[in-house]
Structure formats: structure tokens, C-alpha cells
Amino acid sequence: MVKAGIRFLIRWNSACRAxxxxxxxxxxxxxxxxxMAGKAAxxxxxxxxxxxxxxxxxxxxxxxLVVLLAxxxxxxxxxxxxRAPKPPATPGKxxxxxxxxxxxETNKAAKEESARKINVVVARQSTSKTxxxxxxxxxxxxxxxxxxxxxxxxxxxxxxxxxxxxxxKAETDAFVVLMQFEIDSFQRGTIVMNSPDLKITYFVFAPxxxxxxxxxxxxxxxIGGARARKDEWPKGPPLKITPAAAGIAAADRLHDWLxxxxxxxxKL
Numbered sequence: 001m002v003k004a005g006i007r008f009l010i011r012w013n014s015a016c017r018a019x020x021x022x023x024x025x026x027x028x029x030x031x032x033x034x035x036m037a038g039k040a041a042x043x044x045x046x047x048x049x050x051x052x053x054x055x056x057x058x059x060x061x062x063x064x065l066v067v068l069l070a071x072x073x074x075x076x077x078x079x080x081x082x083r084a085p086k087p088p089a090t091p092g093k094x095x096x097x098x099x100x101x102x103x104x105e106t107n108k109a110a111k112e113e114s115a116r117k118i119n120v121v122v123a124r125q126s127t128s129k130t131x132x133x134x135x136x137x138x139x140x141x142x143x144x145x146x147x148x149x150x151x152x153x154x155x156x157x158x159x160x161x162x163x164x165x166x167x168x169k170a171e172t173d174a175f176v177v178l179m180q181f182e183i184d185s186f187q188r189g190t191i192v193m194n195s196p197d198l199k200i201t202y203f204v205f206a207p208x209x210x211x212x213x214x215x216x217x218x219x220x221x222x223i224g225g226a227r228a229r230k231d232e233w234p235k236g237p238p239l240k241i242t243p244a245a246a247g248i249a250a251a252d253r254l255h256d257w258l259x260x261x262x263x264x265x266x267k268l
Contacts, residue, residue: 027226083265117152118258119166119174120145120194123159127181133198133243134181137220141179148255165212168205175213176205178252184219185229194221197229202250206255216253220246 122145124138153226159167159178168176184197196218204213217237219229231239240246 010244010252035079038105046080067127086102087127118262119171120149120151120153121171121176122153122155122169122176122256123157123164123176125160125164125178125180127156127183127198129183131181131196131198133196133220133222136243136251137198137200138179140244141251142247144248145255150259151255164203165205165210168207169210175205175207176210177205178205179250180246184221184229187226188230190226190228193228197225198246200246200250202254204254214257216250216257218246218250 015091033057051267092260122142124134124135142153142155145151154174157169161178161180166177179202182201183195184199185192185195187195187197200218200220201215203215205211206213219237219239220243221227221229221241224240229239233239238249240249
């Protein structure tokens with residue numbers, strides 16, 4: 001489009017130059033014509049007194065005006081025939097909708113990985129007192145495990161250690177987790193009578209073999225307890241002051257261990 005505009009300006013400039021040349025030639029021709037007509041008129045007035053000088057000059061002006069109008073009209077008609085070239089039509093932009101790309105392999109692999117859940121069977125071993133806080137901690141523990149999309153958790157109630165190992169040997173792919181509650185009555189060298197505090201330990205047993213794979217510990221310290229134990233996290237087991245927080249902390253630590261260990265075994 002820019003090139004077409006430049007070509008149009010060049011042609012227009014050439015046409016203007018040609019027009020100026022034609023006008024200058026016409027003026028020169030008219031000047032010579034007027035000069036010759038004036039001389040002829042003077043000669044005629046000398047030979048024929050009937051022809052006045054004023055009449056001759058008037059006729060000369062009329063003739064010159066007619067010639068000039070005819071010339072200008074011809075030039076204008078010639079210029080009107082020169083039409084500016086039309087700029088090349090710009091092709092309309094057509095919006096193309098990109099074709100739907102196939103899902104990346106990484107997304108596919110992520111979906112397949114999330115589909116392979118880790119099966120977990122959870123049981124509990126209560127204290128002889130069966131404190132209400134034990135029920136709340138265990139419920140919070142199971143609920144938190146159910147929130148993880150990578151785990152498929154099943155609660156089977158109360159078991160002791162021997163029963164948990166036996167159940168693990170009967171499983172083909174599910175890990176058996178036993179949450180064991182103990183009264184925390186000995187804290188930092190102090191014996192606490194009727195302590196409401198708990199020491200929570202969970203064990204993980206491998207399927208088929210029943211082998212203990214790992215264990216972890218969390219302390220629950222009730223608000224009305226002795227509060228003699230201090231939180232040793234991250235160097236030691238964490239300490240929680242609400243049943244819900246204790247159950248969530250245990251579930252989070254179990255989930256992290258399962259994901260790391262199981263995924264590492266799958267890569268081998």
C-alpha cells in the first residue's frame with residue numbers, strides 16, 4: 001500500500017510539471033499572438049479609417065479570452081482523465097481458531113498417578129480409661145486421611161498390635177496403620193496423677209509380610225493437665241493442645257511418609 005502511494009505521488013508530480021509547461025507555452029504563444037495582432041490592427045487602422053483602434057482591441061481581447069478558456073478546459077479535461085490508482089486491496093484478516101491441542105503427556109501422567117491411590121487400613125488401640133479425647137483424636141486422624149486424594153482410607157475399629165500385624169499379612173496391597181494411645185503420666189521426671197494427657201504412637205505395617213515399616217509419636221496435652229512437657233518440634237515429637245490438632249498432625253506426617261516411600265519404591 002505504501003509503494004502504491006509513492007507511485008501515485010510521482011505520477012501526480014509529473015502531471016503537474018507537464019501542466020505547468022503547457023501553460024507557459026500557451027502564455028508565450030498568446031503573447032506573440034497579441035503582439036502580432038496588435039501590429040496588424042495598427043496597420044489596418046492606417047489603411048482603413050473605418051476600423052477603429054478600440055474595436056480592434058476589443059475583438060482582440062475577446063479572441064484571447066476564448067482561446068484561453070478553450071486551453072484551460074482542455075487541460076482540466078485531460079487532468080480529470082488521470083485518476084489516482086486505487087491502492088491494492090488489503091486482504092481481510094481472517095481469524096483462525098487454533099485447533100485443540102492434545103493434552104500434554106505430563107497432564108496425562110499426573111492423572112494416572114492420582115488414579116493410583118495408596119490403600120490404608122486404620123485401627124486404634126485405646127487406653128484402659130478410654131478418654132473422650134482419644135475418640136476425638138482418632139476421628140480427626142481418619143477424617144484428615146480421607147481428605148488426601150492420594151489415599152484410600154478404611155477404618156476397622158479397635159485392634160491390638162498382634163491383631164494389626166495379622167491383618168497386614170492378610171492384605172495384598174493395603175498398609176495397616178495402628179494408632180496406639182497411652183496415658184502420659186511421666187513428664188520431664190515428674191509423675192502426674194490422673195493425667196489427661198496422652199502419648200500417641202502410630203505404627204505402619206507392610207502388606208503380606210506384616211513387617212513394621214515405621215512409627216511416629218505425637219503428644220497431646222490437655223488444657224487442664226500438668227503441662228509439664230515442652231514442645232520439642234522440630235527436633236522431637238510435636239505437642240498439641242487440642243484433640244483435632246493432634247489428629248491432623250499425625251495424619252499429615254503419615255501421609256508425607258507414605259507418599260515419599262511408596263513413590264520411591266515405584267521408581268525402583
